[in-house]
Amino acid sequence: MEYNSAIVEKAVDALSAFPGIGKRTALRLVMYLLKRPESEVAHLADSLIRLKTELQLCEVCGNVADSKICDICSNPARNKSIICVVEDFSDQMAIEGTGQFNGVYHILGGLIAPIDGIGPEQLSIAALINKVHHDQPKEVILAFSANVEGDTTMFYIAKKLRDLPVKVSCIARGIAIGGELEYADELTLGRSITNRTEYHI
Amino acid sequence: MEYNSAIVEKAVDALSAFPGIGKRTALRLVMYLLKRPESEVAHLADSLIRLKTELQLCEVCGNVADSKICDICSNPARNKSIICVVEDFSDQMAIEGTGQFNGVYHILGGLIAPIDGIGPEQLSIAALINKVHHDQPKEVILAFSANVEGDTTMFYIAKKLRDLPVKVSCIARGIAIGGELEYADELTLGRSITNRTEYHI
Numbered sequence: 349m350e351y352n353s354a355i356v357e358k359a360v361d362a363l364s365a366f367p368g369i370g371k372r373t374a375l376r377l378v379m380y381l382l383k384r385p386e387s388e389v390a391h392l393a394d395s396l397i398r399l400k401t402e403l404q405l406c407e408v409c410g411n412v413a414d415s416k417i418c419d420i421c422s423n424p425a426r427n428k429s430i431i432c433v434v435e436d437f438s439d440q441m442a443i444e445g446t447g448q449f450n451g452v453y454h455i456l457g458g459l460i461a462p463i464d465g466i467g468p469e470q471l472s473i474a475a476l477i478n479k480v481h482h483d484q485p486k487e488v489i490l491a492f493s494a495n496v497e498g499d500t501t502m503f504y505i506a507k508k509l510r511d512l513p514v515k516v517s518c519i520a521r522g523i524a525i526g527g528e529l530e531y532a533d534e535l536t537l538g539r540s541i542t543n544r545t546e547y548h549i
Numbered sequence: 550m551e552y553n554s555a556i557v558e559k560a561v562d563a564l565s566a567f568p569g570i571g572k573r574t575a576l577r578l579v580m581y582l583l584k585r586p587e588s589e590v591a592h593l594a595d596s597l598i599r600l601k602t603e604l605q606l607c608e609v610c611g612n613v614a615d616s617k618i619c620d621i622c623s624n625p626a627r628n629k630s631i632i633c634v635v636e637d638f639s640d641q642m643a644i645e646g647t648g649q650f651n652g653v654y655h656i657l658g659g660l661i662a663p664i665d666g667i668g669p670e671q672l673s674i675a676a677l678i679n680k681v682h683h684d685q686p687k688e689v690i691l692a693f694s695a696n697v698e699g700d701t702t703m704f705y706i707a708k709k710l711r712d713l714p715v716k717v718s719c720i721a722r723g724i725a726i727g728g729e730l731e732y733a734d735e736l737t738l739g740r741s742i743t744n745r746t747e748y749h750i
Contacts, residue, residue, distance in 0.1 A: 350645045352620060352638060353613045355596070355604045362593040366578050372732075375639055377567050378600060382613070386601040392563040393594035395556075399579060400587040403556045412554045412583070419553060437553060438576055444551045531573075 410455040410472050412437050420444075420452060427451045429486040432541075433476060433505065435459050435493065438530050443491060446538035451489070454479065459497035460504055468504055477508050487515040489544055493529040506547050517544040611656040611673050613638050621645075621653060628652045630687040633742075634677060634706065636660050636694065639731045644692060647739035652690070655680065660698035661705055669705055678709050688716040690745055694730040707748045718745040 351357035356378055363374035381389050405411070406418035413419070420426055430451030434440045440453050456471045468474075480488060490505060492498030506516050520540040529537070552558035557579055564575035582590050606612065607619035614620070621627055631652030635641045641654050657672045669675075681689060691706060693699030707717050721741040730738070 350642055352641065352645075353604060353615050355599050355615055356613055356638075359596040359600050362596045365589075365593070367581055368574070368577070373569070375642075376569070379637065379639060380568055381597060381600055382604070388566075389597055389601045392566070393597045395560040395563045396582060396590055397594045398556050399560050399582055400590045403554060403583070412557055414554050414556055436580065437557075438580060440553065441551055441576075444553075 409453045410457060410475070411440055411453060425450075428483065430489065431476075431479070431485050431487070432489045432491050434491050435498075435501075435529070439491065439493075442530055442532065442534075442537060443541060446534050446541060448538040448541040451487075456501070459492060459501045461497045461500075471501075473505060473508070476505065477512075480509060480512055480514055485514060487517060489541075490516065490518040490547065491529070491541070492518075495528075498529075502547065503549060506549050510549070516547050518547045519544050610654045611658060611676070612641055612654060626651075629684065631690065632677075632680070632686050632688070633690040633692050635692050636699075636702075636730070640692065640694075643731055643733065643735075643738060644742060647735050647742060649739040649742040652688075657702070660693060661702045662698045663701075672702075674706060674709070677706065681710060681713055681715055686715060688718060690742075691717065691719040691748065692730070692742070693719075696729075699730075703748065717748050719748045720745050 351360070356375075359378050359381075360371060360374040363369060363377050364371050366374075369377075381392075402414070404413050404416060406413040406421055407416050408421040409418060411418050411420070427450050430449075431454050432440075432443060432449060432451055433454045433456060434443065435456055435458060437455060440455060443449055443453075454472070454476050456473065456476070458466055458471050460466060460468055460471065476488075479485075488505075488509060490502045492501055502518055509516050519537075520542075532540075552561070557576075560579050560582075561572060561575040564570060564578050565572050567575075570578075582593075603615070605614050605617060607614040607622055608617050609622040610619060612619050612621070628651050631650075632655050633641075633644060633650060633652055634655045634657060635644065636657055636659060638656060641656060644650055644654075655673070655677050657674065657677070659667055659672050661667060661669055661672065677689075680686075689706075689710060691703045693702055703719055710717050721743075733741075
């Protein structure tokens with residue numbers, strides 16, 4: 349496409365770097381922004397920058413947080429003896445949205461994926477094992493997507509926890525095999541939390 | 550959805566204000582940004598702000614431009630005696646992309662749409678009429694989408710230009726009726742410029 353303006357072209361290039369957004373969609377977004385007041389665009393730009401400058405990771409669970417300890421970990425009403433291990437914060441949000449879980453979370457920051465060069469040492473698995481050693485929770489729930497990476501990670505963590513005095517469970521496979529946890533409906537996901545089964549290796 | 554962070558929530562809200570982007574897509578975009586280096590996010594934010602602070606409208610054609618007169622209007626190789634009138638700059642880009650047109654453009658900034666409360670006075674139609682009076686071009690090409698708003702605008706402008714010594718033409722209806730000009734393929738659009746027909750009322 350021929351842009352009449354280098355400023356428009358740069359904005360289109362920057363927006364089309366997003367996954368799933370091509371040049372035409374980016375151009376539509378730019379045209380939308382051109383019609384909005386400057387304050388709104390400044391607010392958008394500011395909120396994106398704050399993602400990188402102000403957002404922190406909770407020191408306890410590794411989730412994104414506005415302070416050193418996230419709202420869930422600092423909430424005395426949450427049951428600290430059950431830890432739900434998830435891939436990332438969108439999975440944590442999905443489980444929290446079901447209203448079926450009152451324990452705390454541990455965010456791995458990914459799943460073991462040898463093909464993509466992601467091994468256990470790049471994820472916060474060691475921190476999880478240390479936490480279980482130290483805090484001695486009653487149960488660790490492994491809540492991963494039902495795919496190869498999820499199964500591999502589940503197997504790896506369950507093996508690491510095998511000799512510790514903790515029950516290891518995984519969410520019930522109510523989710524279709526091959527499906528992504530993030531997109532499951534709340535009812536199915538809630539049931540899969542309730543009907544979690546002990547993980548045997 | 551329950552966000553663990555007000556900063557994430559604000560970014561999701563700001564991104565989901567875009568047309569066609571919902572909360573879930575916005576959350577995916579936020580997760581993508583969280584994994585990118587700070588410099589890249591700063592670059593994106595900066596390029597969006599510059600859209601509002603640095604981008605100008607060409608004083609001649611009304612197109613977006615990096616200076617007071619856009620590259621096309623200031624190009625001596627362009628034929629100033631043929632003016633192609635378009636709805637907005639994405640339509641101008643689409644026509645420019647065909648390589649079939651060597652005249653200049655006039656951007657209306659929209660189409661007449663009484664249902665949306667857009668009348669002729671909100672568009673730069675008066676400026677177009679003045680320009681034809683003053684510069685006396687040989688031809689005005691009306692290049693609008695083939696829908697009710699496009700036809701209404703075409704009729705209105707052709708009526709205004711009827712008594713002036715200028716040929717008024719419209720792009721050939723090679724585009725499917727009901728289709729949006731912006732999404733036509735370059736071949737069809739190029740042919741519709743070449744086979745433009747005189748507009749009779």
